[in-house]
């Protein structure tokens with residue numbers, strides 16, 4: 001965070017004539033009179049975007065390479081992205097706040113409480129995924145899936161569904177294409 005703060009202040013002191021990266025656009029917005037953005041929010045935004053766009057895909061690609069090394073047959077079919085993110089559980093927790101009191105399975109969650117949804121518990125549920133610890137891309141052949149469901153939330157769900165889902169999948173596909181066509 002300190003590094004981002006320094007970078008922001010440095011760029012603020014020496015603004016560039018031509019905008020060329022996201023930092024420049026954030027600074028432009030900060031300079032607007034009617035902006036809702038504060039310096040603190042800008043730093044937070046930069047940190048979060050760096051985190052969500054890098055840490056996630058890099059981990060998914062690493063796990064894909066590991067699973068494919070152990071499962072050469074799957075490499076032939078390349079139908080594995082959902083299976084990788086199901087098992088990798090890159091986002092192990094998703095947070096929500098209760099807007100009102102909620103009654104669930106005999107428990108009462110009061111209003112304004114923070115709730116942590118735990119995708120690994122869903123993704124490793126043997127009632128939904130047979131042999132959940134087995135990397136088996138074929139299981140997805142029988143499953144209809146677009147976006148998220150209550151059994152699959154590797155990219156979150158609902159209003160905060162991951163904005164980068166398709167981008168991340170394309171990045172992974174491009175990486176794997178290069179790996180399988182160029183790497184010997």
Ligand code: HEM
Nearest residue numbers: 052053056057060090091094154155156160162163164168
């Ligand atoms: C394998 C890669 C990725 C995984 C597993 C992943 C997972 C997730 C999850 C679970 C959420 C929901 C968080 C919540 O509901 O509180 C989320 C949100 C988000 N993701 Fe990703 N993500 C990935 C890649 C990316 C990439 C590459 C980008 C950007 C280029 C990105 C941008 C975002 C943003 C901006 C949000 C917040 C959406 C909102 O709050 O409205 N993600 N991601």
